[in-house]
Amino acid sequence: MKIDLNKVLVTGSDGMVGSYVDFGIKTNRRSLDVTDLKEVQAVCRKYKPSAIVHLAAETDVDRCERDSEHAYMVNAVGTYHMALVAKELGIKLVYVSTAGVFDGTKKTSYTEKDIPNPTNYYGRTKHLGELAIQGMLKDYVIARVCWMFGGGPEKDQKFVAKIIKQLDGKEIKVVTDQIGSPTFGKDLVAGIKKLLKEDSRGIHNLAGKGVCSRYEFAEAIVKILGKKTKVLPVKMSDFKMDAFRTYNEGMISKISTSRHWKVALKEYLETEWK
Template identity: 40%
Template sequence: MADRKLRIAVTGAGGQLGRELTNLRIEDVEWLSWTRRELDITDEAQCRSKLAEEKPDAVIHAAAYTAVDQAESDAETAYLVNALGTRYMAEVAEATGAKFCYVSTDYVFDGKGTAPYQEEDAPNPQTVYGRTKLEGERMALAQCSKSFVVRTSWVYGGYGSNFVATMLRLGRTHEQVKVVDDQVGSPTYTLDLARFLTELVRTEHYGIYHASNTGTCSWYEFAQAIFELSGSGTKVIPCTTAEFPRPAPRPAYSVLGQERLLRMGFEPLRPWRSALEEFLASYNFPALP
């Protein structure tokens, strides 16, 4: 049927990217919203029955174990979700003929580079989170012949916890905040990423992509822009990563080059500052406790 809608299933639909995706209003797309309650991706039989029942044309696999620090002491669960859960979903997508889009991360690289990481650069993850996400990439590509892997970075949006929401919250109660100035990357607005993923799964250009808003900044510069564009008077004090030790090391350089995206004819995501400005214009501040 020519007027049949494209059925796109989203795993992890309760997360910030998943919610952004399923809230997109696209005339010819029917969203299947699968939160953790509706689908436990670590249950192979449940994955099989869910896809057999719903028969999506594509699956955007946004479900993930993303607690970067916690993963260092809970590697088993991180592997179960990020690697095995991805394998189950990719296998069932292959069996049912669905396209499979796996959302990955800049953490698959070691962060020691000085030039944007390209899709073909050798990964070298330094954390449990990064290693399990890389294993998920390999599972996706090995188990489903119609797989996309999309690496992104510094994701924020209107749903859930993220850096922008944290800064805005702190800015309402603090005159100044300390933010690291020796980690560089590219912020990514969930709305722009969601639109790209939806465009991507319409195609048959399978393989690995990098997708972040264009341009780079440090976390300190990102925080400065958040306060400036939101009209806050909060002052940002630069500091070093060493002043804020964490269980999982953060990459010093997380910039993702997007050569394949451009080569395949996709428009690059807009500059990060433009995306942030639009987001802040529509942001609804939660009430103070």
């Protein structure tokens, strides 16, 4: 069945990824509180969406560890509410999940067939969202991503922005013992649109192509921006963090909209940060 993109309801459109959404009925945390079932039902009954793209989430890994109730309400209960309404309306639900649902012990990159085993509260709550959807719906897409970047100076609060804010100094310390597949928000939205147009179902990895360490990621940022800041290699154990970080979050993404992370990063930095 063809999905009318103009009638797709999008949650979390005021976030980093949401800033690239150029279709549908865009809602934010002020217009739609996903933790409030009555509000979710009222908004969905009002707009009668053709599908739902659920972006709203608490993605601050350390905050999830410190405030587990908040993380559970937003990531698990909020997603359950969206699945409940999607079932009630008989429409597709697209849910953006994370490589954080895995334990990071695999020697190669993760595929759609790998079994989740989250190790921190962020990963657990996102996995609970996946389970709620899989238990209630047949027409769903779980889009797993990794190491998101995008949104420019106004929206980006993740790794890229944190590195850029330190580039005026002589040196920065970045870990070498964590690898992943950096994902540009713009490419993720393109992938979601493609899956909607094709009426796809199931689990899809939408991370950027390729794998790098946080150290290599930071070095690429420094090089693209033409800075002279020295990147010093350190280990995760050198930093005190609330949440446990896994070693491997690398992903294999087969969808054609996923570009190599270096190509996407170059476009992002040159168009939104220079």
